[in-house]
Amino acid sequence: MENKTNIVILVVVLAVYGxxxxxxxxxxIPFFNNYLNDLLAVPxxxxxxxxxxxxxxxxxxxxxxxxxxxxxxxxFLGEYIAIFLRPGSVSDWWDVVCYFIGMFVxxxxxxIIVKPI
Numbered sequence: 001m002e003n004k005t006n007i008v009i010l011v012v013v014l015a016v017y018g019x020x021x022x023x024x025x026x027x028x029i030p031f032f033n034n035y036l037n038d039l040l041a042v043p044x045x046x047x048x049x050x051x052x053x054x055x056x057x058x059x060x061x062x063x064x065x066x067x068x069x070x071x072x073x074x075x076f077l078g079e080y081i082a083i084f085l086r087p088g089s090v091s092d093w094w095d096v097v098c099y100f101i102g103m104f105v106x107x108x109x110x111x112i113i114v115k116p117i
Contacts (some may be wrong), residue, residue, distance in 0.1 A: 007051060
């Protein structure tokens with residue numbers, strides 16, 4: 001897969017994030033306030049890391065096994081470690097569900113929708 005796919009994912013995710021921060025959160029819909037950013041976080045992370053990795057070493061992580069392992073680690077950081085680092089943080093299993101949905105969407109885009117080279 002060319003790096004263009006990761007760049008497009010980065011641009012789209014950042015645009016949706018900006019839209020959420022400026023407009024959607026003000027609508028009072030709980031999904032936009034509580035979960036959309038969690039849904040975007042993992043695809044943003046993988047697109048950024050894989051863009052850098054492709055640039056530096058011409059390698060990237062796109063296998064479902066490794067994406068899943070990394071997402072488990074990110075979930076642990078985001079939902080358990082954050083409680084100790086950010087006062088007022090709470091763990092939410094729906095956040096973890098959003099992380100995994102985001103991971104699966106990234107996997108689909110990079111492995112199914114855009115055929116790997």
